[in-house]
Amino acid sequence: MSMSTTAPTTPNTATQELRVGVVGLGFAGTTHLDAFTALPGARVVALAGQESERLAELADSRGVEATYADWQDLVARDDLDIVSIGVPNALHHPIAVAALESGKHVFCEKPLATTGALAAEMVAAAETADRVLEVAYNHRRRADVQFLHDYIAPTGPGRSDALGEIYHGRASWVRRSGVPGITSWFTNKAAAGGGPMIDLGSHVLDIALYLMGEPRVTTVSAVAYNHLGAAGRGGGAGGGPVSARGSHAFDVEDFSIALLRFDTGASLQLEASWASYSKAHEDIDVEVLGSVGGAQLHVDAYATDGTVTLYSDVEGAPTVSRPAVHVPAGHHQRVIEEFLATIRAGDAAGDAVGDAAGTTAGGTGGRYAGHHGEYALHRSRVIDAVYESAATGHEVQVQA
Ligand SMILES: NC(=O)c1ccc[n+]([C@@H]2O[C@H](COP(=O)([O-])OP(=O)(O)OC[C@H]3O[C@@H](n4cnc5c(N)ncnc54)[C@H](O)[C@@H]3O)[C@@H](O)[C@H]2O)c1
The missing domain is CATH 3.40.50.720 (NAD(P)-binding Rossmann-like Domain)
Structure with a gap:
């Protein structure tokens, strides 16, 4: 229209x-x-x-x-x-x-x-x-993500000053019980486009691609399930939309996981769920693995401190460091x-x-x-491929 x-x-x-x-x-x-x-x-x-x-x-x-x-x-x-x-x-x-x-x-x-x-x-x-x-x-504008970006210093897709060759990442946003308003617009395919993968997964996909130097995603293999939300389980306390609830069919996934391949030869495991019987509360995790080092963002329940961990070798000894990065509000x-x-x-x-x-x-x-939304378009095409792969059971090419 x-x-x-x-x-x-x-x-x-x-x-x-x-x-x-x-x-x-x-x-x-x-x-x-x-x-x-x-x-x-x-x-x-x-x-x-x-x-x-x-x-x-x-x-x-x-x-x-x-x-x-x-x-x-x-x-x-x-x-x-x-x-x-x-x-x-x-x-x-x-x-x-x-x-x-x-x-x-x-x-x-x-x-x-x-x-x-x-x-x-x-x-x-x-x-x-x-x-x-x-x-x-x-x-992506969180201070800990910005810190990691400065540390990793991607010099191009899949290349980093600090980590060497970036070959794999893990990105997830998972909730124990957090469907944003069962039967609200969020849980309807026509109104939302999908469930947690388009809602939460799009954020962690954005962070991972940013930290990994903006590789292009070429193929996706994914699965999606909705055992909890569709049965009325997994609704979150509080939150949810202000607009009227109860009028939309629950016809999206409540859990999805995907393996993405990049044009650099590297890969990313992407997971998003609104609800699952697991220990996650409201966990955001983005991990980047490189040939000479690794870096991790772990945000538990919107934590604002202690979210960054760096992995390297010092004098040949495996070393873990936890820089003190505080995340002020206001992203x-x-x-x-x-x-x-x-x-x-x-x-x-x-x-x-x-x-x-x-x-x-x-x-x-x-x-x-x-600045016409080009990078966000690529993220949308990746999410499309996740849903197509989950629906067909096959690996799917991401539209260039
Ligand atoms: N970036 C983030 O962290 C973040 C967080 C929450 C939501 N979101 C996104 O923000 C968007 C809205 O989410 P929300 O949780 O605020 O939803 P919401 O349901 O709480 O609010 C939606 C608003 O849209 C208004 N609206 C609907 N139809 C309209 C129309 N025809 N004309 C004018 N207004 C209309 C409703 O009146 C309501 O005020 C979604 O795209 C969601 O993915 C992003």
């Missing part, structure tokens, strides 16, 4: 205050609203969402002038520089395409879209309009800060700062030149 909107304009975004419209009132929308409100040079002037009381309360407490029940009315405004998307996954594509086609920059929640094909249309819309399309891979704010800097630099094509040179804190490095 695409709306008829005004032609793209090119405002002087280097100096002017950027006017933001936020869509969504749940965890994501509220986090976007607070991040843009906290950052200098941006102002949230419009907010949309379907929970009318929460809409009024958020607009009032944050000083937002205009509110809308439907995203179409917000995107139709011709005085916004940015549309920020924090809604169920299936709405990312129509909102982003309409916003980009009418000349707005877009900040979009992960995953970019429910499928790689829809994600590709969003990237094409950003390229055509020459607008920035950034995705909320906020966990969403950091990715939004980078997004605003990219807009101000007039750098949607990636030739001034950022990913092309790998100079920004969260930049993915040299493989992706632009």
Whole structure:
């Protein structure tokens, strides 16, 4: 779906205050609203969402002038520089395409879209309009991930100053009991695109590819199960979406695991689950194995300290070190800060700062030149391949 909107304009975004419209009132929308409100040079002037009381309360407490029940009315405004998307996954594509086609920059929640094909249309819309399309891979901006990236110092896909040749990684986000609202939109294929692999797996896939120097994933072999969630078990305490529950069929996986092969010859084991009878509580693990060293991120229940471990040999003796890295809150704010800097630099094509040179804190490095969501598209295509492989029982090629 695409709306008829005004032609793209090119405002002087280097100096002017950027006017933001936020869509969504749940965890994501509220986090976007607070991040843009906290950052200098941006102002949230419009907010949309379907929970009318929460809409009024958020607009009032944050000083937002205009509110809308439907995203179409917000995107139709011709005085916004940015549309920020924090809604169920299936709405990312129509909102982003309409916003980009009418000349707005877009900040979009992960995953970019429910499928790689829809994600590709969003990237094409950003390229055509020459607008920035950034995705909320906020966990990559954690201080411990940034520390590991600086330590590993990837010099290209599969190559590292500290680890030598990177040949394998393990990336997982697993929960003991944490389905985000059984029968909410999260657990419905049409609304979400999938279960924990697209929800949580996309974050740890992003971190692993970033730490491993952005290799291209060529093939995927995966399995997926839903023994708990589909039977109404494994629901998490608290959390979950603000939007109405109970109306969607549970037709996604609650557990998935995949083996990914890279163009470098290296590999990655990727696992995501919302619920399983296992010791995990809410564990994020990303491990990178190299020919002369290894590095691990282990975040247990959103821990903010003691999450980094490095493995090497010192004078021939196996050595483990645990650098003291503290993780302050605010990863969403950091990715939004980078997004605003990219807009101000007039750098949607990636030739001034950022990913092309790998100079920004969260930049993915040299493989992706632009800021039109290109790296997020690759992640969406990998997730597509996970689901296709799980459904067919065969290894699947990832679309280039
Ligand atoms: N990056 C992260 O750490 C993180 C964390 C949570 C969620 N997310 C992502 O954020 C997105 C939203 O998740 P959530 O947990 O905030 O969901 P939620 O269900 O709590 O909120 C969704 C919001 O979308 C609004 N909405 C739905 N249809 C709309 C329409 N037609 N017009 C305007 N508003 C509409 C709802 O009213 C609601 O306010 C998802 O893509 C999810 O994957 C990311």
